[in-house]
Amino acid sequence: MATRTGSRTSNRSTSGSSRGSSSNRSAFSWGEGAGPIIAAALGGAAIGFAANYGRKALMQGMEATIGDWDEILTAEHDEALAIFDKMLATDQTQSFKRKMLFMKLCHALDKHAHAEEMVIYPALREDDDAADADHLEGEHGYIKTFIYELNEMGTDAPNWLEKVREFRKLVAEHAHMEEEQVFPNFKKDMTVEENAHLTALVNRDGFWMA
Ligand SMILES: [Fe+2]
Numbered sequence: 001m002a003t004r005t006g007s008r009t010s011n012r013s014t015s016g017s018s019r020g021s022s023s024n025r026s027a028f029s030w031g032e033g034a035g036p037i038i039a040a041a042l043g044g045a046a047i048g049f050a051a052n053y054g055r056k057a058l059m060q061g062m063e064a065t066i067g068d069w070d071e072i073l074t075a076e077h078d079e080a081l082a083i084f085d086k087m088l089a090t091d092q093t094q095s096f097k098r099k100m101l102f103m104k105l106c107h108a109l110d111k112h113a114h115a116e117e118m119v120i121y122p123a124l125r126e127d128d129d130a131a132d133a134d135h136l137e138g139e140h141g142y143i144k145t146f147i148y149e150l151n152e153m154g155t156d157a158p159n160w161l162e163k164v165r166e167f168r169k170l171v172a173e174h175a176h177m178e179e180e181q182v183f184p185n186f187k188k189d190m191t192v193e194e195n196a197h198l199t200a201l202v203n204r205d206g207f208w209m210a
Pocket residue numbers: 113116136140174178
């Protein structure tokens with residue numbers, strides 16, 4: 001059975017039109033021989049999807065072995081702070097390295113903030129701790145402000161290191177409050193099931209953001 005686009009093309013080719021073949025072709029016509037190309041493209045997309053799915057499973061599978069939700073988030077804090085330290089060890093001539101590290105930091109912070117904002121902070125509010133959740137979420141806004149400012153100034157700016165140092169201080173203080181105060185207070189009254197449920201939610205969120 002001819003496809004819609006295929007029959008449209010063949011009708012025009014027998015109509016005796018004096019216009020050139022390229023003008024005869026609809027913008028939506030794929031033309032002859034396009035089938036294998038489309039199939040290859042779809043095959044490539046499927047392979048790409050499978051590879052990306054596998055990569056996400058690997059990345060999040062590694063995190064899932066870390067332990068409970070609070071341990072996963074603490075490990076992510078450590079990972080982000082380690083990237084900051086690498087950024088602070090660069091000089092003005094290492095523009096490319098700075099860009100790469102900054103991109104890595106942005107991805108790590110984005111994934112981390114997503115899990116907290118979509119899972120942990122809503123669960124905190126449900127547990128009558130809206131004050132801490134709102135305070136921490138407000139700080140996430142200032143973390144995004146630092147990202148905006150660093151993007152605007154460029155990696156070769158003379159005050160880049162100073163800005164990164166200030167940024168690291170905010171993230172370290174924020175992480176400290178979560179790890180030493182908010183997470184332990186929240187976790188201590190949880191049942192085993194609640195703890196496991198929250199861990200599963202953080203892992204699921206992390207999978208999609210990996
Ligand atoms: Fe946070």
